[in-house]
Amino acid sequence: MGEDGCAWCGERRDETGFGLRVWSGRVTDAYFARRAFARGCAVVVWRGRHVVEPIDLSPVEADLYHREVLTVGRAIRDCFRPARLDFVTAGDDEPHLHTHVTARYAGDPPDGRLIPPLLEEQVWRADAAALRTLLN
Numbered sequence: 339m340g341e342d343g344c345a346w347c348g349e350r351r352d353e354t355g356f357g358l359r360v361w362s363g364r365v366t367d368a369y370f371a372r373r374a375f376a377r378g379c380a381v382v383v384w385r386g387r388h389v390v391e392p393i394d395l396s397p398v399e400a401d402l403y404h405r406e407v408l409t410v411g412r413a414i415r416d417c418f419r420p421a422r423l424d425f426v427t428a429g430d431d432e433p434h435l436h437t438h439v440t441a442r443y444a445g446d447p448p449d450g451r452l453i454p455p456l457l458e459e460q461v462w463r464a465d466a467a468a469l470r471t472l473l474n
């Protein structure tokens with residue numbers, strides 16, 4: 339266990355419950371997933387201090403992190419020749435910054451994601467306006 343009881347902060351081994359380490363970058367470790375719907379799935383794990391969201395990285399850290407995620411993506415593409423790649427940074431399974439890089443192939447079955455419901459129009463327009471104000 340690492341900081342705040344985070345399992346991933348303390349887990350810097352060559353093999354974990356998730357997969358085999360295939361690369362150690364400057365700021366990430368990449369693990370090749372044992373469980374996968376298709377060949378070519380890895381998770382790139384931030385290995386600096388405990389961070390949950392990419393927005394908590396400094397600009398320099400963010401640049402390094404995303405460059406290393408792209409490096410892993412290129413290697414998966416070169417190795418497995420998928421039709422395309424998915425890059426998903428989600429905190430659903432463990433709240434420690436990581437990005438899933440998943441090869442997708444022509445004819446893949448739908449990935450099971452549900453189509454989200456339409457938001458109520460007034461809420462949708464108000465939320466967009468609030469976000470637009472923050473971004474501009």
Ligand SMILES: [Zn+2]
Nearest residue numbers: 344347388434
């Ligand atoms: Zn952590």
